[in-house]
Amino acid sequence: MRTLIYLGLVLSILCSCKNEQHSTTTLKAGVSEEMAMYRSSQISDVHYNLSFNIPAELKETIPSQLLLNFNVEQLQEPVILDFKEETSKIKSISINGKNATILHKKEHIILPKEHLITGKNTVTIAFIAGELSLNRNEDYLYTLLVPDRARTLFPCFDQPNIKARYTLNITAPKDWQVLCGTKEINSTSKGDYIEYKFDTSDQMSTYLFSFVAGKFKSVSKKPDNMEMSMLYRETDTTKIEYSLDSIFDLHQQSLSFLEDYTSYPFPFQKMDYAAIPGFQYGGMEHVGAIQYRESSLFLDEGATANKKLSRAKLIAHETSHMWFGDLVTMNWFNDVWMKEVFANFMADKIMNPAFPNIDHQLAFMITHYPNAYGEDRTLGTNPIRQKLDNLNNAGSLYGSIIYNKAPIMMRQLETVLGKEAFKEGIQEYIETFAFKNAEWGELIEILDKKSSTDIIAWSSIWVNNSSRPIFNDEITYDDNDKITSFTLTQTAEDSSEHAWSQAFDILFIYPDSSKTLSVQMTDATYQIKEAIGLPKPISIVYNSNAEGYGVFPLQEKDLDLIPTLDNQVARGYSYINIYENMLNGTINPSAAIQLFSKGLNTEKNELLINLISRYTTSVFWKYLTEEQRAF
Template sequence: MPIAGTGAPMRLFVRRSEQARAEAEFGEFSRTNRDGLAFLSKYFDYPFPFPKYDLVLIPGFPYGGMEHAGASFFNEEAILLRAAPTANDRLRRATLILHEMAHQWFGDLVTMRWFDDLWLKEGFATYMSYLAADRLMPDQGVWRAFYNSVKPAAYAIDVTRGTTPIYQQLANLNDAKSAYGAIVYNKAPAILRQLSFLIGEDAFRSGVRRFLKKHEYSNAEWSDLISAYEQASEQSLQQWAEVWVRRRGLPRIETEWRCDEAGRISRLALRQRDTLGEGGFWPMKLQVLTATGNALRTVTVTIEGESAVVNEAKGSACPEYVFANAGDYGYGQFLLDERSRSALRKRLGSVRDEFLRTLLWGALWDSVREAELAPLAYIKLGLELLPSETDEQLAGAVMANIQTAFNYYLSNEQRSEIAPQLESLFFDRMMKATGQGMRITYFRAFQSVAMTEKARGQLKSLLAGAISIPGVPLRPVDRWRIITALLARDDSEADSLFDSERERDKTDDGRKYAYVAEAARARQATKQRYFDSYLHDQNVPEDWVQESIRAFNSPQQAELTIQYLAPALRALPEIKRGRKIFFLLNWLRAFIGGQWSEQALRIVQAHLRNTSMEADTERKVLEVMDGLERSVKIRAKFANRG
């Protein structure tokens, strides 16, 4: 399928059986590619560097996308969306398309000299995909999506002992697998955004152009990029780059402030420390916000050492709260002080700016993860404020956090007490919210928390067609997700509904969805059969396995699946040897990430003590174990408390 109006011949290749679906999506797909190519060519001041650009959709492709000179391969389901899409889904697809397109310059026109500089292509492709999307889709809140979708994965690993620097020295090609992950895909673009804020957008763009022109059709390394930015900005960046590129981890930034008797700020300062306790400081340019009622003030501050005094704030009205990363240009943990956290729980609903509101919700969630704010308090704040939230992207982020808190951080008693309120809100907004995207967002969240008989009955009524979501027809994947949720909750009718749906949907997709759904069945025999299959049956497609291990390890069934945790850890050498790049990490996220108990934590810790592992495998275990440690810590402090 040719795409017209581009600077280079462009074609889409798709299976004949998916042609009708591709034609339905073709308008938006071709527009993103056409406009994206025009933007990137202009931004780089360099025309598309190859004679043609082909886009190939492949079923079961193990990655979202993969670039080649003059062509990109995509996972078919990442482009031809199976469920009714929200605006966030479309934005996610657009950034994937733009990520692979940006690789034609960063990765193919200029290639890193060796895999230790993998971030030069992956980090830049991610950053440029969001920069391009922001220009092409200005009403979609692209940088809010960057905060919600890109940075959390980097933060999640960078606070753990399993993290690495952006630059990893790799001795041979066999070690290259270990470089792929959130540090190069997620942290590196966040650091590039900080760099753009530090030196200015014009100098940043000029540096990119210098770099591409000087190293076209050849290799380069990170020092070449920094040199180009130093020339463009006329600033020395060696110390900045040495810290951010060669050191692992991130800073924790805290605010200290007090006011005088006249109600004016007498002192406001930032203080930082390394979250891993390894010493050193992180130079960063930030926007610090002070808020008094609806009066907001931001001050630009540079912190280079242990602390920085915000002199410009002295004498200003005493704030209700202070936040150190307005605009989200910084990278680190930006935690609220106790006074600010308390004030925000009362004032958050009155914050009008959507981006700021998103950042403040995120800061409160960070407080939950640090065991400073009770998860039940966060959920109750969501119950209070979500009904009036009009931003689909923010509502989705808050609901995702609520689902994590509900399924992992609450005691059984707390969960049973709060479930009817969550179910009622999510169902009501699923049926009545303004905008199709918001109704879809609530529909997806409702499935995750539907534990009572009433809520499960409502899911079954959706399947039967007795009720329907206005403007949201159930597609096959939606039906299978409902059945998966019912199986995970061990609903009495789930088995018969599964059998009926499998008979009803005999498509290739249907066979895959059935395989995934059955893994959620709360039966010992089913779990054993699936686990044996994961390790010994090479005929099951890897993408089927990768999706099903999440259903297998539903947090509602942690007491049933904990017996597979130790065997799953013992299988890591085999998994690493026989599976694709990202599979091992997804395996750990499923088998460790599906647990929340102290018993499970002891199993993982014992494996680390008693098993000799390759260094990169051990780092991944440490990375994923952090989430389990947090669950145990949060539950120990707040379970059975408000």
């Protein structure tokens, strides 16, 4: 079907080209999935030779040239390049040594098949670099091309599953530094400018191509067996002296862990980075040339442990992307969440042990659960893995489900498989798809072979469907108040037939003791046999380890006990569960705010105080009547 759609698209283009009137209706702006999937089978062995001549003056344009080599596997249709710029910026096109008419419509350059051959083709395009994603300042610039913005800079096949090699030449003012994903071969002085020539890169997707140029300071260090370099503009000497060694050491710590965990050596030619003032994100995982927000890296002696942990995890996150995203890349941006959840997952593994005084389970819970629930309880919620028809719409994929529910899912997946089986599966995945593209389902097939659990079915519920489970309990006692049965049931909040397979703890509270029961929920109903014969507890705290996902049973009579719980994770999740139960109508808002008020008066943990404060504000202004607020 995709091929037929694409055939119709290009036939229309051909017909219109003969009449010197190009289609404006069938050729879509952006990069459609249909075109991308067809093009990935049509094109191979892509090599971009790019030259950018950067002027000293910000107001001047950047003359550029592309020498593009690629193989055409079959020549039934024209080849379509992506270039989201004005046609006037395309100065000339040569196809296999012959000048060609510029055919540029709906953000695409059309290369007619009569100018192409089966096998290797060479296209030369002189153009003015687009500046939508070329972040230019008076004395520095940097590219940021994720998710589909490479086509705003230069003509390309702007989709993740056409990986290519890059050879870059940059001419820049002589007092500028230049950094890209490969090592410099040589530089030549040309008056007030220097021409830098770089080696050919490893294969990468277009969104990972980058360069940084400008007035930067440069430092190189070799914390282990690989030298790394960093560009930066920070001027605070105290921060520089305090931070530089730590920045390099944290990168090396991350590299060493990942090489061991994945059983795959660092996959690229170098590992450099640039600290950029006002960078849009915390970091971006460009191959061999990671970009960071400068303020995230440079700290001073007064930095708190949480700030240091945040920096450490940012570095571990971006380093993890070298394997998860850069080496193995999603086939299409509907799986963009994969690289993000793996980078966060690995960052936790790498850096949490280095900060033993921080309650990482509590921080994970407060970071992810309220936000995931806030999205997943709504009618507009979406699955972790979504459909994407055009890369123009890739921005719609980012949100609380990807960044907050997906990490919860990943922890459950590791629990279901066991840590060793999960690790072995990841190693096989990396080895199988190195320098290639993969879909989530292909990883799941690998993991499924390593578990007695049906991981494919498990993934379908967690990843391909939205909503969350609502749990209910039924407990019976004998005449001596001993438990005779304990049944836990789950139903999907959206009334579907889904049953989430997941593990979590239940805490029984007694007057002078407590007991933890582990639940391995695999179906809609679960009999907790371990509870049979136990005395009746004064209270039950569900999901006391904050590993499970859903809304758990809660009774108003137990609320006063929550602030007295010694375990701050159990205490914190109980506050979250109270709020969710209140929204579902099982807890009265006035009872909830009384508890939150009590918690604020007794709580010592800063993270929990902030959590309770948010809930108190929400309940007070949204769910209490004017009379209740006055009282």
